Amino acid sequence: MSLWKLFTMFVKIGSMMIGGGYSMLPLLVRELVERNKVITEDELTDYMAVAQCTPGVIAINTATFVGYKVRRVIGAIVASLGVILVPMILIIVIAAVLQNFASYPIVQHVFAGIRIAVCALITAAVYKLFKKTVVNPTGFVLFLLAFLFVAVGGVSPVFIVLGAGIVGLVWGWMKRC
Amino acid sequence: MLILLKNLGLLFFEFFKAGLFAVGGGLATVPFIREMGAVYGWVTEAEVANIIAIAESTPGPIGVNAATYVGYNVAGIPGSIMATIGLITPSVIIIILIAKAIHKYYTSHLVQSLFLSLRPAAIGLITAAGFSLLLVALNIKADFRTFQFSAELSTLLRLGLYAVFAFFAFWKKTSKIHPLFFILAGGTLGGLLSL
Numbered sequence: 001m002s003l004w005k006l007f008t009m010f011v012k013i014g015s016m017m018i019g020g021g022y023s024m025l026p027l028l029v030r031e032l033v034e035r036n037k038v039i040t041e042d043e044l045t046d047y048m049a050v051a052q053c054t055p056g057v058i059a060i061n062t063a064t065f066v067g068y069k070v071r072r073v074i075g076a077i078v079a080s081l082g083v084i085l086v087p088m089i090l091i092i093v094i095a096a097v098l099q100n101f102a103s104y105p106i107v108q109h110v111f112a113g114i115r116i117a118v119c120a121l122i123t124a125a126v127y128k129l130f131k132k133t134v135v136n137p138t139g140f141v142l143f144l145l146a147f148l149f150v151a152v153g154g155v156s157p158v159f160i161v162l163g164a165g166i167v168g169l170v171w172g173w174m175k176r177c
Numbered sequence: 178m179l180i181l182l183k184n185l186g187l188l189f190f191e192f193f194k195a196g197l198f199a200v201g202g203g204l205a206t207v208p209f210i211r212e213m214g215a216v217y218g219w220v221t222e223a224e225v226a227n228i229i230a231i232a233e234s235t236p237g238p239i240g241v242n243a244a245t246y247v248g249y250n251v252a253g254i255p256g257s258i259m260a261t262i263g264l265i266t267p268s269v270i271i272i273i274l275i276a277k278a279i280h281k282y283y284t285s286h287l288v289q290s291l292f293l294s295l296r297p298a299a300i301g302l303i304t305a306a307g308f309s310l311l312l313v314a315l316n317i318k319a320d321f322r323t324f325q326f327s328a329e330l331s332t333l334l335r336l337g338l339y340a341v342f343a344f345f346a347f348w349k350k351t352s353k354i355h356p357l358f359f360i361l362a363g364g365t366l367g368g369l370l371s372l
Contacts, residue, residue: 014232015236016360019328026356049298069276069280074246076276084241091242107234113365115313131232138330143300148301151304164297165294168292171294175290
């Protein structure tokens, strides 16, 4: 994949993700896994896992990962710059002329609708990854524990990723011995 | 001129720090922005709330949107660029290093078994994040510690809308429709129904 293609793809993703890092998931599945086949579902899941427990913006972390996979260091930089291009221009316009943009009722209604649509898209994208990844009882237990700890228990995702990683390492080490 | 340069340097440095220490996505940068407001007077508490609202209702990563906004307020367009580049630089460097290591050892037995148990847990994390987004989108307030839940009348309408969108997102014949159309339809319906 050319650098220009990589850049325009992430410009597209950056300008359509509304509501933070996870709203890019449906777009990543569509553009990268299904349409352009630059990464697999497994790789995307791995990247999202690492992106959540490393510092910084999740979307940038994920873009950097994908960019590195495609074109190494220059690809990582190009993909990250692509994600931020359109959002930056929009925010500058808003900061310059529409400081109270978010308080207009029509803006609130429109974005309330968009958030619902985005949630439906995320549900479908997560289900696709779930079907591909959670294929045995052990996997399901890990999935359920991670979900409950974070959604209900309020535990930081960092500990979940570290914990699951350690379980995997010990498991792999024992199987080898 | 000298003040502008000093502010640009400060913006880069402060947002670099936020990018380096904020773990867990865009909203994790908010406490850092509050602190900048307290130390440099760049933003007031009310402005922070406004920035979060704008960042959440425009496309793009929330942290990037917030950095661009604060940077613009302090030093115009150069300020917004410096703040944003500052925020993403640590991410890009750290991830490139990790990606290098993963790429090198991806096929090794230990890394494979690490990811084998990490993947289902990661799906659990993403599901949890999607779940909390859904609660916000449906106007449901949930406190699992005290088991207190509250919803508004509009929750039913929102739930119905979510069910319709989810149906089209799952149904084989419509699931290939580009996400952009879902977003456009959501925005239009949101405006028409005054959600």
